[in-house]
Every structure is written in structure tokens, then in C-alpha cells.
Amino acid sequence: MLARFLPRANRSLLYRLLSENLRAQAPWYGIATVAMFIIAGMTSLSAWIMKDIVNETVVSQNLERVLMLAGGVALIFTVKGLATYVQMVILSKAGNSIIATTQNRIFDRILQQDLNFFMKYPSSELVMRLTNNAQAARTVMDLVLTSAIRDLFSLIGLMAVMIIQQPILTLVSFVIGPAAFIGVRYLTLKVREIMQQELASLGMIIQNVQEMTTGVRIIKAFGLENYMRARMEKYVGQVEQRANSIARLSAASSPIMETLSGLAIAGVIALSGFWVVDGGKTPGELMSFITALLLAYEPAKRLARMRINLEAGMVGVKMMYEIKDHPIRLEESDNPKDVPPGRGEIVFDNVGFSYDASNRLFENLNLSFPAGKTTALVGASGGGKSTIINLVMRLFDPDEGVITVNGMDLREISFASLRSHMSYVGQDTFLFNGTVRENLMVGRENSTEEEMIEAAKSAHAHDFIMNMPNGYDSAVGENGGSLSGGQKQRLAIARAMLRNADILILDEATSALDSHAEAQVQDALKRLTKDRTTIVIAHRLATIASADNIVVLDSGRILEQGPQKELLSHNGPYRRLYELQILPQLEEA
Structure with missing residues (x-):
């Protein structure tokens, strides 16, 4: 029902998001749903019991009955508090599972893409989609469930109490609904547009940070600190401005609801006063009605704002599915061979x-x-x-x-078979943020300590490794930041030697070496290329x-x-x- 308020494209995305996650998280969402039904029931019951409390206290003045009702109120709010705790814990557990599953699926999808994909999507944008968009999926799921179950059924229950106690006054109070939703509809369209711009600016912030870390030498050498600072201030300012705009638009639904609700409630109270004095209604019926009306205000306000929050979340969900649905142009055959x-x-x-x-x-x-x-x-x-x-x-x-x-x-x-027969050393040497040992062993995970050391010696890397603080267990830093270019390249050559593959690909494999080191490594490469199919770019x-x-x-x-x-x-x-x-x-x- 809530999806009807969304554009058709977002509606289909929402149905897809629900279908993919509801089944996987069904046990947890089942428990959370029961808890939310209890919350809705206790909220409605707290309004209903006000009739008996007022009548027994003011009209009948039955102390024993009043004490029983007091115990009932305590029980109602205790049950509601426990159900709220269960709902929050269970929704958090299911939501965290959704984030983890979504991030793993997106990352796996990215790994399957060809190089054209990475030319289209810069790393900063992929980082944003892997983090913010997965969080958006969890936010939308929580929003739909809490609005569709807790808020909606709380509102239905409270409206039932209002209709039973004061049916005509209930109709009078309903005038705020259409007016509020008309105002919120305009706000929703603006939020969607601004949210898309904000996510783009967030991607630029991540990109700026990445460029700063990878290009720090160029930044320092050319004195680009002020340039980088100005760029970051620009992007951060854009995010701040758009976040403020979204906050203003989201908050704008509150004064709309507050004003209309205040006028309606004031009118209802005035009318009900006449009814109690001149119409023979009991004070308890009036208090029960007013309590239900006041309690209905919060879930009604959340439901009115739900579309704004849902539209903001659906922007991230849409970007997430753009990655998940990006066609994979490199696929294995149905029956791949070795x-x-x-x-x-x-x-x-x-x-x-x-x-x-x-x-x-x-x-x-x-x-x-x-x-x-x-x-x-x-x-x-x-x-x-x-x-x-x-x-x-x-x-x-x-x-x-x-x-x-x-x-x-x-x-x-x-x-797997193709890459196991190939070894690669590139001009732009890449090392993982880990130890020397970890970076060498990715060449062949099942290799022995002796084989790893022999490969390092053949690449003339063993001596400088042993001079590092922890030898082969020394950290190399992000992309080998603690090493020189020549040291990084010799580790890459050692990694290739350890792989011991049939096909060797060398792309300017000695470009970062000085003359002395190059002479040593060329000697090692001669041994490495012997009787191997070798492709060299030089x-x-x-x-x-x-x-x-x-x-x-x-x-x-x-x-x-x-x-x-x-x-x-x-x-x-x-x-x-x-x-x-x-x-x-x-x-x-």
C-alpha cells in the first residue's frame, strides 16, 4: 500500500528490494512484526483505558477499581516497552545482515566486471555505492516495515477507539489528513532531486581523499595543498548545503502537521466540551477520545513524512541496483574447461x-x-x-x-584455470596493505617458506627485506607506501617467480629500477623466462x-x-x- 505513493520506477525497485530481503530475513522480521503489533495494540489500549480511569476516578470514585486500572496501565506500558526493545534489537540485527549481504553481493558483482566497467565508474563512486547505498537499502526496509506495521496499525487502532467513543468528532478531526498530504507531496519531489545531488558530492569527497593519499608526493612537490584544500571545502560545502536543504524540507512537514493538527484538536475539544455539558456524554468517553486523538498524532505525522524519507532512501537503492544490474560482459561458458x-x-x-x-x-x-x-x-x-x-x-x-x-x-x-597458468608483473606495481609475506604468498598460497625466500633471493629482494624491522613480517603500508619504487617492483617480480606459471607477462617490469638493480633483476628474469611463454612490453x-x-x-x-x-x-x-x-x-x- 505504501508503494502506491512512489513513482512507478521506484515502486518496482521497492518491490524488488522487499522480495530479495524479506525471505532471507523472514524469522527476524516475523519476530519484529509480532512486537510491532503488540506496540500498536498497547498504544490503542492505553487510549481505551482512559475512559474507565476518568469515569471511575471522577464519576464513580471507586478506589479499588481505580487501583486495578492503575495496575493495568503499568502492565500496558511495561509490555509496550519490552515489545519496543525487541523490535529495535531485531530490526537492527536484520538490518545489519541486509547491509552485510548487500555489500558482499555488490563487491562480488564488481569483481566480475571487465576493465570497461572500472573506466566508467571511478573508485570513489564505487566506494560510495558499496557503503552509503547498502545503508540506504537497510533504511528503506526499516522505514517500510515500521510505517506499514507499527505506525499504520497504531493509527488504525487509535482511530477505532476514536470512532467508538465519538464517531462524529472523529469525522471532524479527519479534515487534517488530505491537507497535510497535499503539502508533503510537494516536499517529496524536492527531496528526491536534492538527494541525488548530495550523493554525487559525497562521491567527490571520497575521490578527493583518495587522490590526496595516492598523489601526496605530487601534491607536496607542486605545493598543491591550498588547491586540494579548496576542492575539499567546495565538495564538503555542497554536501552541507544540500543536507541542510533536505533537513529543511523534511522538517517542513512538521509545521504543516502541527498547525493543522492543533486547529483540529482545538476544535474537537471545544465541540466535545459542549457535548459533555449539554449532550449527556461521560467525561471518560471524552478523555478516551482525546487521548486517542493525541496519540494518533505521532504515527500520523510519521506516515505523512514517510514518503519524504522513502524517496531519499530510494535514491541510494536505485544507485545500488545500477551496480547490481550492470551487465557482466566477461562470463565463463556454461561448461568451462581447464x-x-x-x-x-x-x-x-x-x-x-x-x-x-x-x-x-x-x-x-x-x-x-x-x-x-x-x-x-x-x-x-x-x-x-x-x-x-x-x-x-x-x-x-x-x-x-x-x-x-x-x-x-x-x-x-x-x-581460475586460465589465471593459474599466468603470472604478471606490471609497470604500476600494486601491493596489498599487509606484510611482505602476505604480498608474496598471494603469488601461490600453498608455497613453502623456503620457496618464498628463494623467489625473493632470485628477485634480489631478500637482502632489503631482511633489513626491514620485522623481515618478511614487516608491513609494506598502503600500496607499498613504505617502500621505494625499486623495492616494490622487486617484490612484484618475486611474487611472479613464486607463482611459477607457464605464461609470464612483463609490462615494463624493470622501469623503477636503477642501473645496478636492473642488471641484477635482468639476470633473474633470464632464469625466470627460460622455457616459458613470455610476453614483454618494453x-x-x-x-x-x-x-x-x-x-x-x-x-x-x-x-x-x-x-x-x-x-x-x-x-x-x-x-x-x-x-x-x-x-x-x-x-x-
Whole structure:
């Protein structure tokens, strides 16, 4: 019934929210419902008993009867208090479960998305949707249940008392209802609009904080403190302004209800006075009616404001479902298979790919990465090197054509099996906020202590690890903030070595190393790449001189490929790159 007051789109979202959560939380909501029925019943009974209290006290003056009624009042409010406690505790338990379940489901949905999803939704917005929107789902559930059961049935019960005691006066008091809801309807539309703007500003606050923490060196180096401070003040000010607007609009329903209710109650009391004096009505009937009328005011006011609060909550629910309903473009086949036996040969067969309709990158791309060999990808930025790696790791799917590993289409292979056969070291090294040990062991969770240490030694990371306060149990900080760029990259290489996968992907894996460290790690990489299918992206041509095959890319096209000696034997694009980069270094030496 409450959903009828919502727009059609929000109505369907509300039904969906209820259907997804009511069944899962049915035992708890069942207990809370019983408690709310008791609250509604006790509220109505407290108004009804006023008739006997006044009549026995003022008219009959029966002390024994009055004492019995006093005990009844004490019992009514004790039962109501206990039921209120049960309702609050149980609704909190169910609500917290809804938040936890919703956050897990949203996070799981996000994990299944491809890279295009993360290009569309910045991390700050995802954080907001994972936190605020899950809370909004719980708020809406609590609001619907308390309004639909406790407030609605309390109001119905109190109205029944009013009708039984004074039916004509009850009709007079009903004039406040239509007028109040007309005023509240306008406020609801304004709240929905402002709430959407407030959530957008909250996302900007989170983004600003994230940029401050990740870009602190740039901020300090360029003296951007005032710039960052001004941005934060702007976003915080917007949230404050809109929160105040919502508070004003929500509060505006109170004076509407207060004024109309006051006028109605005053008129009813005046009329009832005449009825008691001249109409032969008992004081108890009047007091019971007035008590019910006054008690009905609070649930009626909450019901009048319910739509405003519901609209505000539904904005967050709508944003939550945008994430939950976002299509998953990378899906496993119905019967995913393991990577077939082999040494990791990868083949692109007439592959076409585009990020969007106006940005066609690959057209009939044919490229092989021979098993056990090292293939290097070089070329200008935007040529498609990183996209090839993303396609190999199946972070995207091709629009046309087939990519195979050991002869099997990637789309037929399970994600777990495919990724277990691959190891990756990127240019932008990522480390989890934990210890050195934890960051290495994610490479292969079942590896032994000896294997982990051996991988660290091979990556020339063991010495600096042992110089840290707690060795392998030392914290690295958020994204390795306590380490240098070279140290982070050597940990990433050690992690890849520990994984011991058939296919190795290196994306500028030595870019953060100095000359001495790079020489050491290149020696380790030679051992690591031996007899493995290795794909290397490198801008420094000196690091790929020994590659079995070098592929020169430009705007998604292969300009030439072959070993370095062959490419240098004719005047092609690779030789020109070599002359621009390597020859000046040789002349300086």
C-alpha cells in the first residue's frame, strides 16, 4: 500500500528490494512484526483505558477499581516497552545482515566486471555505492516495515477507539489528513532531486581523499595543498548545503502537521466540551477520545513524512541496483574447461577489438606467441601493446576472431584455470596493505617458506627485506607506501617467480629500477623466462635485445616482427627506434 505513493520506477525497485530481503530475513522480521503489533495494540489500549480511569476516578470514585486500572496501565506500558526493545534489537540485527549481504553481493558483482566497467565508474563512486547505498537499502526496509506495521496499525487502532467513543468528532478531526498530504507531496519531489545531488558530492569527497593519499608526493612537490584544500571545502560545502536543504524540507512537514493538527484538536475539544455539558456524554468517553486523538498524532505525522524519507532512501537503492544490474560482459561458458596440456602457446586468429564504436583498434589481427619463447611488444603509446596483454589475460573479450591457449579458445576456459597458468608483473606495481609475506604468498598460497625466500633471493629482494624491522613480517603500508619504487617492483617480480606459471607477462617490469638493480633483476628474469611463454612490453630496447621475436605495433597494426638481428638488417621502424634510443647511448659510452 505504501508503494502506491512512489513513482512507478521506484515502486518496482521497492518491490524488488522487499522480495530479495524479506525471505532471507523472514524469522527476524516475523519476530519484529509480532512486537510491532503488540506496540500498536498497547498504544490503542492505553487510549481505551482512559475512559474507565476518568469515569471511575471522577464519576464513580471507586478506589479499588481505580487501583486495578492503575495496575493495568503499568502492565500496558511495561509490555509496550519490552515489545519496543525487541523490535529495535531485531530490526537492527536484520538490518545489519541486509547491509552485510548487500555489500558482499555488490563487491562480488564488481569483481566480475571487465576493465570497461572500472573506466566508467571511478573508485570513489564505487566506494560510495558499496557503503552509503547498502545503508540506504537497510533504511528503506526499516522505514517500510515500521510505517506499514507499527505506525499504520497504531493509527488504525487509535482511530477505532476514536470512532467508538465519538464517531462524529472523529469525522471532524479527519479534515487534517488530505491537507497535510497535499503539502508533503510537494516536499517529496524536492527531496528526491536534492538527494541525488548530495550523493554525487559525497562521491567527490571520497575521490578527493583518495587522490590526496595516492598523489601526496605530487601534491607536496607542486605545493598543491591550498588547491586540494579548496576542492575539499567546495565538495564538503555542497554536501552541507544540500543536507541542510533536505533537513529543511523534511522538517517542513512538521509545521504543516502541527498547525493543522492543533486547529483540529482545538476544535474537537471545544465541540466535545459542549457535548459533555449539554449532550449527556461521560467525561471518560471524552478523555478516551482525546487521548486517542493525541496519540494518533505521532504515527500520523510519521506516515505523512514517510514518503519524504522513502524517496531519499530510494535514491541510494536505485544507485545500488545500477551496480547490481550492470551487465557482466566477461562470463565463463556454461561448461568451462581447464587449460589443455601444453607449454603455453598463444595465438590471435583474425582478432578484431574496439573500446567503443568510434575507436576501432584491431582489425583481423594475427599474432603468435610461441610456447617457451619470449616475444616483445614495442611501439608508440596507443599502439595496442597493453590491449594485447589485457586480451591474453581475458580482461576483455575480442569483438571478432579467436584467441587460443594451447589450441583452446580462451572463452571456453575457466577463469581460475586460465589465471593459474599466468603470472604478471606490471609497470604500476600494486601491493596489498599487509606484510611482505602476505604480498608474496598471494603469488601461490600453498608455497613453502623456503620457496618464498628463494623467489625473493632470485628477485634480489631478500637482502632489503631482511633489513626491514620485522623481515618478511614487516608491513609494506598502503600500496607499498613504505617502500621505494625499486623495492616494490622487486617484490612484484618475486611474487611472479613464486607463482611459477607457464605464461609470464612483463609490462615494463624493470622501469623503477636503477642501473645496478636492473642488471641484477635482468639476470633473474633470464632464469625466470627460460622455457616459458613470455610476453614483454618494453620501451627501453636494451632490455629486449635477447627476445626471440620482437613485434613492432602502431595504431593496432603490426608493422614488422622478428628477432632483433633481423629487424636491424633492414631500414624499418624498429631500426629507426633503435638508432634514436640505443646509438646515442653507445656513443656516450
